[in-house]
Amino acid sequence: xxxxxxxxxxxxxxxxxxxxxxxxxxxxxxxxxxxxxxxxxxxxxxxxxxxxxxxxxxxxxxxxxxxxxxxxxxxxxxxxxxxxxxxxxxxxxxxxxxxxxxxxxxxxxxxxxxxxxxxxxxxxxxxxxxxxxxxxxxxxxxxxxxxxxxxxxxxxxxxxxxxxxxxxxxxxxxxxxxxxxxxxxxxxxxxxxxxxxxxxxxxxxxxxxxxxxxxxxxxxxxxxxxxxxxxxxxxxxxxxxxxxxxxxxxx
Amino acid sequence: xxxxxxxxxxxxxxxxxxxxxxxxxxxxxxxxxxxxxxxxxxxxxxxxxxxxxxxxxxxxxxxxxxxxxxxxxxxxxxxxxxxxxxxxxxxxxxxxxxxxxxxxxxxxxxxxxxxxxxxxxxxxxxxxxxxxxxxxxxxxxxxxxxxxxxxxxxxxxxxxxxxxxxxxxxxxxxxxxxxxxxxxxxxxxxxxxxxxxxxxxxxxxxxxxxxxxxxxxxxxxxxxxxxxxxxxxxxxxxxxxxxxxxxxxxx
DNA sequence: CGTCTGTTTGATAGCGCTCAAAGGGGGTGG
DNA sequence: CCACCCCCTTTGAGCGCTATCAAACAGACG
Numbered sequence: 001x002x003x004x005x006x007x008x009x010x011x012x013x014x015x016x017x018x019x020x021x022x023x024x025x026x027x028x029x030x031x032x033x034x035x036x037x038x039x040x041x042x043x044x045x046x047x048x049x050x051x052x053x054x055x056x057x058x059x060x061x062x063x064x065x066x067x068x069x070x071x072x073x074x075x076x077x078x079x080x081x082x083x084x085x086x087x088x089x090x091x092x093x094x095x096x097x098x099x100x101x102x103x104x105x106x107x108x109x110x111x112x113x114x115x116x117x118x119x120x121x122x123x124x125x126x127x128x129x130x131x132x133x134x135x136x137x138x139x140x141x142x143x144x145x146x147x148x149x150x151x152x153x154x155x156x157x158x159x160x161x162x163x164x165x166x167x168x169x170x171x172x173x174x175x176x177x178x179x180x181x182x183x184x185x186x187x188x189x190x191x192x193x194x195x196x197x198x199x200x201x202x203x204x205x206x207x208x209x210x211x212x213x214x215x216x217x218x219x220x221x222x223x224x225x226x227x228x229x230x231x232x233x234x235x236x237x238x239x240x241x242x243x244x245x246x247x248x249x250x251x
Numbered sequence: 252x253x254x255x256x257x258x259x260x261x262x263x264x265x266x267x268x269x270x271x272x273x274x275x276x277x278x279x280x281x282x283x284x285x286x287x288x289x290x291x292x293x294x295x296x297x298x299x300x301x302x303x304x305x306x307x308x309x310x311x312x313x314x315x316x317x318x319x320x321x322x323x324x325x326x327x328x329x330x331x332x333x334x335x336x337x338x339x340x341x342x343x344x345x346x347x348x349x350x351x352x353x354x355x356x357x358x359x360x361x362x363x364x365x366x367x368x369x370x371x372x373x374x375x376x377x378x379x380x381x382x383x384x385x386x387x388x389x390x391x392x393x394x395x396x397x398x399x400x401x402x403x404x405x406x407x408x409x410x411x412x413x414x415x416x417x418x419x420x421x422x423x424x425x426x427x428x429x430x431x432x433x434x435x436x437x438x439x440x441x442x443x444x445x446x447x448x449x450x451x452x453x454x455x456x457x458x459x460x461x462x463x464x465x466x467x468x469x470x471x472x473x474x475x476x477x478x479x480x481x482x483x484x485x486x487x488x489x490x491x492x493x494x495x496x497x498x499x500x501x502x
Numbered sequence: 503c504g505t506c507t508g509t510t511t512g513a514t515a516g517c518g519c520t521c522a523a524a525g526g527g528g529g530t531g532g
Numbered sequence: 533c534c535a536c537c538c539c540c541t542t543t544g545a546g547c548g549c550t551a552t553c554a555a556a557c558a559g560a561c562g
Binding site for chain 1: 517518519520
Binding site for chain 2: 509
């Protein structure tokens with residue numbers, strides 16, 4: 001059963017309310033199983049901890065912009081970050097979304113190749129890029145795990161190419177809803193109703209559509225009784241998952 | 252100067268006609284500087300050599316199909332491979348192209364997530380996946396370099412998202428020609444006229460367009476004197492690179 | 503020289519965009 | 533607590549870009 005256009009990550013086995021045993025943030029981390037640091041052991045975490053700082057971002061704030069010097073890299077410990085690119089005339093393409101456990105900001109080029117914006121309140125670990133790279137030298141298994149995560153990102157992005165290049169509007173929206181639902185389940189959150197953190201405009205920029213087309217398409221799905229729209233606009237209930245999957249393109 | 256939608260790889264410094272000094276294929280390899288094995292030293296190459304086999308593919312043959320068991324991974328030493336995905340009804344999206352020096356076939360999932368077809372005659376090194384993974388354990392720098400290459404692939408794919416999601420047909424074709432040109436230069440081959448190995452249909456499936464639209468768009472570019480079409484159909488001369496770059500989206 | 507395949511050109515239609523306006527929800531100030 | 537405002541979303545009308553359908557054209561090969 002191929003999932004709906006996103007690659008499963010290691011799943012949170014339980015709510016796992018890890019007690020803050022030590023004073024170090026890492027010791028109290030609740031998302032480590034999801035993150036790149038899952039491969040490190042106690043002492044090694046201390047080392048990681050020593051080069052890390054924690055901070056928060058409010059909904060709507062930007063973490064970095066396309067073109068900035070890529071001096072810092074990040075680990076999300078809570079919330080959702082939206083990555084996007086711009087054309088000179090302002091047309092925007094949303095590249096993807098990153099959730100807790102995801103890693104962010106490492107690039108081969110001289111600048112970040114996309115912008116990152118918090119679409120919910122977000123909690124992050126922050127590293128100087130050079131510091132993290134030296135840690136990589138010490139613990140190759142970190143880089144090995146990061147490679148695995150990057151391959152997942154690539155697989156997801158590749159699936160999005162198929163969506164943008166070849167799917168109709170209704171197929172795009174159907175795929176999107178299924179992906180959101182699966183991602184929530186993977187984080188151990190309810191997968192139905194689907195929580196749509198981003199606005200219609202962002203959804204459009206993610207799916208290569210306009211706000212209006214997204215809205216119209218959701219209405220069409222509602223009239224077909226495939227979904228129902230909650231009263232918050234951020235809540236969409238999947239009524240007929242099979243039909244939604246058919247529409248999404250055969251999965 | 253941001254390149255036209257593809258990430259530069261380490262460049263071939265010279266034609267580098269490496270003499271076949273030993274009997275091992277790796278010792279005679281002419282593309283090692285481009286490839287993941289560039290980080291290995293002499294003795295280590297022997298180790299790599301011991302788990303590798305060389306073979307060739309003719310133009311049009313498939314290396315593997317989406318859904319196959321991903322038991323083998325590959326290194327391209329010559330020619331070009333096209334990666335693509337299919338929807339159940341046959342709509343196709345070309346994911347990208349891989350050239351000599353590129354690495355191919357490693358995935359986290361239980362199957363290859365795209366199909367790979369030789370669009371020229373292709374020379375390859377082939378590894379059993381499990382063998383290569385054990386080599387990775389021995390030489391972490393291999394995995395480190397592979398991560399870097401994967402990040403480049405991700406950056407390129409991300410750029411393609413912008414193209415498919417937000418660019419007009421003429422912008423897509425312009426971007427495509429510039430990318431092809433840059434890629435050829437990177438391989439140490441002539442960048443103008445551009446050699447278009449793939450047919451119009453494949454170009455369409457790469458750019459999210461139909462064959463007809465690709466053809467019409469090339470004609471429009473020709474009438475604007477931005478390009479001229481050679482007599483082989485595979486040869487396109489860039490007459491006005493600046494205008495082409497403008498059309499490609501502001502670069 | 504004929505056939506086959508891939509490309510170009512042409513005519514038409516449709517999906518999604520653009521422009522425009524109405525609707526709705528949340529926050530703020532009275 | 534209500535009224536107003538602002539922003540986001542939804543709905544509507546019309547158009548344009550690209551797809552579709554169809555035919556002419558061209559190059560490769562026998």
